[in-house]
Amino acid sequence: MRVIYSIFFLCGLILGTEAQTTVGIGLYPTGSEAGLGFRLNKDKRITLDARLAKANIYSSSATPSTFVTELNFIYRAILLEKVRFHTGIGFRSDWNLTQTHKHGAIVPIGVEGFPFSFQNAGVFFEVAPFFETDNKSNWQAGMRTVAGFVFYFPKKTKKDTHEKS
Numbered sequence: 001m002r003v004i005y006s007i008f009f010l011c012g013l014i015l016g017t018e019a020q021t022t023v024g025i026g027l028y029p030t031g032s033e034a035g036l037g038f039r040l041n042k043d044k045r046i047t048l049d050a051r052l053a054k055a056n057i058y059s060s061s062a063t064p065s066t067f068v069t070e071l072n073f074i075y076r077a078i079l080l081e082k083v084r085f086h087t088g089i090g091f092r093s094d095w096n097l098t099q100t101h102k103h104g105a106i107v108p109i110g111v112e113g114f115p116f117s118f119q120n121a122g123v124f125f126e127v128a129p130f131f132e133t134d135n136k137s138n139w140q141a142g143m144r145t146v147a148g149f150v151f152y153f154p155k156k157t158k159k160d161t162h163e164k165s
Helices: 002-015
Strands: 021-031 035-039 046-056 066-079 083-096 102-106 109-113 121-133 139-154
Touching (some): 083 121, 102 139
Antiparallel strands (some): 021 035, 083 102, 102 121, 109 121, 121 139
């Protein structure tokens, strides 16, 4: 498991180089799994997306405690100035305090729109079919939906030492 996360992290470092923006933060307050997300950049076709969602630390025995993590490779099929349509593939884990953990695959499909005058802030909509299983071969499949806001931090530009101010 650590090897998979290490590979995703190293690929993310490579994908984040030479971008005009740095990491982005997503807040997904509505949908099947509300949560928080991080993306590497806004301007590249291929990027990495990490999420923590559905944090339910303690609950009754009828609804077990759980939280979901995801790590996705995103490919922006359409990369326009104000709109980005993407698809991807990723790894999803459903961590549970009272039952066995489930791990599986997810395929996010979504759109980011930047309707504001400040182009680093936008809205986000996504749907993603997923499949999970545990070590006892109990499996589940479903559809995750989220909607929310995304903000990408601008990258600071370095001034050339030979430039005149």
